[in-house]
Amino acid sequence: MSDTVSGLLTIAVLVAALAVVHVPLGTWMARVFTDTKHWRIERIVYRLVRVDPGSEQRWVTYAVAVIGFSVVGIVLLLAMILLQGVLPFARGAAMNVDTALNTAVSFVTNTNWQSYAGESGVSPLVQTVGLTVQNFVSPAVGLAVAVALVRGLVRSSGSELGNFWVDLVRGLFRVIVPIALIGAVVLLLGGVIQNLTAPTTVTTLSGGHQVVQGGLVASQEAIKELGTNGGGYFNANSAHPFENPNPLTNLVEIFLLLVIPFSLPRTYGVMAGDRRQGWTVLGFMTTLWVLMLTVVTWSEVHAASGPLGGMEGKELRFGVWPSALFATSTTATSTGAVNSMHESFSALGGGGALFNMMLGELSPGGVGTGLYSALLVAILTVFLAGLMVGRTPELLGKQIGRREITLTALAVLVMPTLVLAFTGIGMVAPLVSSQMLATGPHGLTEVMYAYTSAANNNGSAFAGFSADTPYTNLTLALCMFLGRFAPIVLVLALAGSLVTQRRRPVTAGTLPTHTPTFIGLFVGVAVIVGGLTFFPALALGPLAEALS
Template sequence: MGTALQTATAVLLVAAILAALHVPLGSWIAHTFTDEADWRVERLLYRVVGVDPRAEQRWTGYAGSVLAFSAVGILGLFGLILVQGLLPWSFGRSMDWHTVLNTAVSFVTNTNWQSYAGEAGTGHTVQLLGLTVQNVVSAAVGLAVAIALVRGLAREGAGRIGNFWVDLVRGTVRVILPLAAVAAILLLLGGVIQNLARPHVVETLGGARQVIQGGPVASQEAVKLLGTNGGGFFNANSAHPFENPGPWTNLLQVVLVLAIPFSLPHAYGRMVGDRRQGVVAVDVMGTLLAASMALAVWAETAAASSPLGSMEGKEQRFGIVWSSLFGAATTGTSTGAVNAMHDSLSPLGGGVVLLNMMLGEVSPGGVGTGLYSYLVLVVIAVFLAGLMVGRTPELLGKTIGRAEVTSAALVTLTMPALVLLGTGLAVSVPVSVGARLNDGPHGLSELLYAVTSAANNNGSAFAGLSADQPFLNLLLAACMLLGRLVPIVLVLRLAGSLAAQGRRPVTAGTMPTATPLFTVLVLGTVLIVAGLTFFPSLVLGPLAEALS
């Protein structure tokens, strides 16, 4: 079977599964956050934490709750990792303080950047009580913020956008945990391990000694993918046979990464009362993802004169097509999982996965983060269209005025500012320059990729960068924290501003936002914003390497 046919077959297979999932799952998500009744376990949790589920918050209170929850999560995980030597199943593992801080920030911000080898830095207790828990709740935080912004569009004359604690609990109990449990069982059936075994030393046929690691892998693997987190239980991540045994589990993992992000547009359409809005979102996200998948496969196939293309850094059991599709899916979302080493990709292939993150990871983006990033770009697209035709910009009957545009513009500028300033700082400090495996354009790409991954809360890496040192750990932790929390606060400000408005009636002068033309306009906005911002850095890195 030719590469083009393999690629088309693989993309259509993933698309067919997502098409079957996105309506029922999107409908369930919409029901979860509009249901007026609480489940018994939810009422119990509200009583434990002292929350009145009927008391809604203004955007400032909602944002304050997110910030407080994140701060407690960072402090708690930092302390847990520091004392892991006193805990059972620690196996004597430890980290330096700067690696601990980087890890705590990473998992709380849904980034899962790992400066340490998974099987060497943390024991089973930290994996279960620290990292897996944060994989669940960090995804639930992103989901809650997206729902708050959708409420802002759906409500009229409301000063409140919901209750963060209720949204957090419902997203966790009704959406993420049930899906993760099913996914873990499927991964177990596919051969992913789940145990509390100690490292086991065996003697190979050649007389060498080899350490066989065990651990609660399936439970963490399921939610790292479903929640678009991405941290690997093992250093080899989803290229490790204990995490991803074969083609069947590889397909399942790609689907898990994309399932919730591609279902959220349907939930959005139902909640605002216009399902066509969700269709436009899916069209934009799907177009960007399909294009990146095709470009990634083409780049890797064309990278070598061999008919097999470049297999450096790839698993034989997955091959070029599924390695490229996996890389495009995980960088199109905020998922740091990899089943091939991105540092070994061809210059153009590495440029594709880097560009996916630079687009703001809206193809389709992470759990919650993808939808609210998309809606921010829709606000900008509507504003630009209004300027071009001389009409008042409107979105679903809400006026896009100064306050809304300011919030959206600041969200859009946050990530590029962090990426460009952070990379500029990294290339000017000798200790970080010395951490590169390569010189020249590829060495620049290693640092650029690291900062882009951190600022976008992705977590994947060009593995040639030796990032486990104080300067890079602290720089990337700052990028992760600001890249997560600053946009969230601004998105919630936008939600509050929209919710406070009434709804303007549709007139002959109202620009429709559920048409193919508007789809093209949003696509153009995504590409132009990223292209104008990042084209010079891409020229100096991946493109210069490809042309050299």
């Protein structure tokens, strides 16, 4: 009973904290991306990169800028990882080429899938200058794309969506960097380490020896959570006491990974000039998050896997409830951070985390990616509702015609196509099946979780699946790249199609998209689409395991 009360109080404190910052942060982000003035430091950056901040871009130019910036980031990070042995603070860190490529793609795509041990695979220099920098810019890219789609919905004339470079810089300097700085200080005060001391050899209780690494952890921990990046300075990720030493820091980290995604609906409502639209998206995201949190928590609390019950794979300093809360939140966003071993969750608990990602990680999703994914589902919802009642489908006065629904459908189908195709290949390919720790339904879940995590740019894993081989490194990297940038291009094409339309006035025949009824339909479409797409695979994996 005490665990239940403590768990419920923890959730209540988290929800209260998110509610307190929802309006001011969401409103601030709306002002950031509609402000006509530029800060001095921003003007300096524009001059350095030779960007005219007063110009705007059509969707094609915006998309080229996004892809070009990201590809350059992959190349530079790959070079840094491969050359880390001759750079300062090397400390013996090294990677083979396929692992390095996987890592570079992973961090640039906001995935942070790690096929290496964090404390030994990369040097402190690469951790700080390479990986942490991408932890800042990759969420800023997602935020910029989401804002571009909102502009496509709310603007009534023209064909421009804004300027990617301006959106990127503003998202960094006005939103992400300030919050990350505050978060790093709070974590540092909570006991997360921040140093550059040499590795220390300690004697264990059994008389053996262990090398304990230090590092600039607090600064990376804050942005990995805030930017819904994931990954970990140490191989144990946010279960490591240097990254997440106590229940308070655990709560702070969950708050950081949810705060921007849950505030973006307010940004959408303010920019749309109708805050009810923002409440609708928030209600949609919250409903899905609560439903999945209930499933995962119930499954873990009632797990009977030995004398410790559902504590297998969980840290004693956290317990079942905070571990389930972290797992739900990290898979509901595109965050790969974990404070427990998802592989050791019960069949339904691990399956719940898996299905959370299969929904498209829109409950509330990653920084920017969650909002534009939710708006894709909203467009699909109004289209289906229009078919059912014989009304012309519209969202914010923009008609959803053949081109719009085609682009929406393609964007929604990218992730399932990647997941099901590569999971199917993996189950019959000896190179993959030999890496599975388990067989039967759980083995299928291991492989399916890996490719779902990659295609959704999540980064968490069922660690029993050993994925550090050339085949898995390259296929997972391909899933991460396509799972990130194919939807982005389609979303920007959709925004470009919508921005050229004039907003139609509301009439008696307009479907209201701000009512509880619409929220229910909104949630139903997301769950049904995810269920119809993945139910056969889930039935062979976690559901079969749970019923066996």
